[in-house]
Amino acid sequence: MSVRTILGIFTALVIFTVAGKAGGKEDLQKFFNDAATKVKASSDPTEKREILSTSLQTMTKALDMAQDSPLITVTEKTGIDRYKAALQEKQDELAGRNGFERVSDERLNDFSDYVVQDTEQAAEYITISIVTLLLILILIILIVK
Numbered sequence: 001m002s003v004r005t006i007l008g009i010f011t012a013l014v015i016f017t018v019a020g021k022a023g024g025k026e027d028l029q030k031f032f033n034d035a036a037t038k039v040k041a042s043s044d045p046t047e048k049r050e051i052l053s054t055s056l057q058t059m060t061k062a063l064d065m066a067q068d069s070p071l072i073t074v075t076e077k078t079g080i081d082r083y084k085a086a087l088q089e090k091q092d093e094l095a096g097r098n099g100f101e102r103v104s105d106e107r108l109n110d111f112s113d114y115v116v117q118d119t120e121q122a123a124e125y126i127t128i129s130i131v132t133l134l135l136i137l138i139l140i141i142l143i144v145k
């Protein structure tokens with residue numbers, strides 16, 4: 001292979017990786033944004049609570065499954081652990097467990113916005129590769145269906 005071909009392949013890989021990382025994180029954020037939209041569309045507090053609980057549990061389950069993959073690095077496992085801990089705190093707050101005051105029915109819409117906002121911020125401090133993002137997205141799709 002010529003140097004030009006190798007350089008072209010390398011450039012394409014870098015471009016696809018950067019584009020994929022951004023798209024993957026946006027897809028994870030979209031998952032919670034869709035849940036928040038469903039929460040706001042419902043007038044029943046029990047249904048709102050169930051939507052939030054199910055979305056948090058689905059993400060946690062997908063992260064657990066992804067973390068067991070041999071493709072995940074030690075650094076990524078650490079980031080996933082931190083993200084799972086944050087999700088568990090949200091589940092505890094929603095249900096009023098482990099020292100948290102239960103989110104009132106009147107505040108469920110605000111809580112759904114908080115989950116979306118926190119997910120957007122989590123993307124800043126959790127470093128995971130495109131492979132891991134894609135794996136998590138595939139697992140979420142499989143769990144939801």
